[in-house]
Amino acid sequence: MSDVGRVWIVGGGPGAGDLITVRAARALAGADVVVTDRLGPSALLSDLGPHVEIVDVGKAPGHHRASQEEINDLLVERARRGLSVVRLKGGDPFIFGRGGEEVRACRAAGVPVEVVPGVSSALAVPALADVPLTHRGLVSGALIVHGHDRLPSSACAVAASGDCTIVILMGVMFLARHAADLVESGADPATPVAVVERGSTSRQRIVRSDLANIAQVAGDANVRSPAVIVIGAVAAGEFLGPLDAVVHTSIA
Template sequence: MALVALELAGRAVLVAGGGPAAARAAASLLDQDADVRVLAEELCEDLAELARTGRVRWTPRPAVAADLDDCWLVVAATGGSLTDRALLAAAAERRRPALAAAGDEPGGGGAREDEAGWGLGSARLLPLEEPSTPSPARSRTGPAGRVVLVGGGPGAEDLITVRGQRWLARADVVVADRLGPTGLLDRLPARVEVVDVGKTPGRHQVSQDEINQVLLDRARAGLTVVRLKGGDPFLFGRGGEEWLACVRAGVAVEVVPGVSSALSVPALAGVPVTHRGTSTGVLVEHGHTELTGAAVRAVVTGEATLVVLMGVANLSRHVATLLAAGADPRTPAALVSDGSTPRQRSVTAPLGRLVAEVESAGLGAPAVVVVGAVVDALAPAAPAGDGSGPGENGA
């Protein structure tokens, strides 16, 4: 469904109808980051899935004229021409932009071609002026609100997922870490509350219990709360703890997976964590404490690639542990700092010299450490660049 040049991000759109035409309209609106509410007694399978995952808000009753007062755009897709015409007329009275989606049965849905408006494929935009004071509506989800755990990716703004962007556009509150695409916060509407709970090495600004309470309090106030994390919420991001806190409190919660730095940052530096004929497995550890026995064995035997996140502070201890356990000091290793950002830099060296090379280069956190033969797997054709685009390693 074409929506011409309307700016829909964050704006409240009412879709009247629950059939396939309404589902197509809703999907197109979501592609433009609209805040979609559906009014229909029953939903087709596609719309029901959108409602189940929280991407649209469904009220199980027919739309009435008064519902148009709280929306910016109306899509009439009930499948009944008289009902659709009544909604279009109500939109015209309120000077709301309106679309009439074509029905799925001959003669069903959509307004007739002789009515005001012009064809846009499966929808028609009425030639109405925009409301004099358009503003994105707050995306409320009912008395209990909801929490959405969004993985923001390794740092580059364009590595957040499309679904993650959609939830940001619908957020009333964003609870953000210091890692991930923090630049996106500067472009949020002024109405959005941003709560900084970022943790830095050696200084935890907000405890996990306090973060959980922030999420629950805002959601209980009827708000859509986006918990924006770096990487993926369930990989060392304590997303599981926050999920459980919401479930136990009876607060609706959903997870949006993210691009994990454990896989993406090495890739951007020209290091595949697995490579045919070199390594068929990868083991990911956090570096705050001692390496596990499985991690040490993976490096000593060469059975799998070892990836360590948050391991800069303990890098010398980790390397000493591996060497003391019998790891070959010539094992290829790498450290990639500030992955996916314009500041990305990397060092590759034999394991026995990794600490000295990192210190010489002045690299620090945030960083990803990779140990294993895969570090040299693409060396003859490794890409070069500043780390700001696909395939660039910034070394």
């Protein structure tokens, strides 16, 4: 093929196949190559035709199948063959998804590229666990941060003020340190915390406590990633009324 193909940077949502967008599903249906991550709607890959090349570049804590530079090169190389390439990511590609780096690499190489927004786990997973990130008269905003490193000073200031929800992605490994840092920065140790593990899947579960005790409670429950941590008044149990068992329901 002499013509250059196209790359779609696709947000696949938090994991459940029925939470992918219509536009994302159309991109997948027209793909010659799918470059996929560890998270996201991996079950949908089995519906693709036998002609579709699937390349797994999934990143797990402490282990990367491919560097970001190698992924960028892969997207460009396949597109230059004239192929339609879908870069399938969990959540939204522009929320801690490194989608911007991939768009930049494609444009620098003269490869047409389009972003397909996805439902971010930062928004979807709390909602699926009955945890609203904002609520009139209680909190007026939400701050989304990643938990790979120490939390930014903005998160510490927000926690101390108590007027905004904090959402931490990829933060389970350092949950104890994050909680301690927030308390040390002036947050109320009694601030509610909800940790939603494997949100949107049949294995979803929620662990709740307060900042002073959440690390111990989550550790005792053997909470593992992927999980979304929500800190603030909205994370309190029975916030919206009596709690039912929260399970994921797929929509046929």
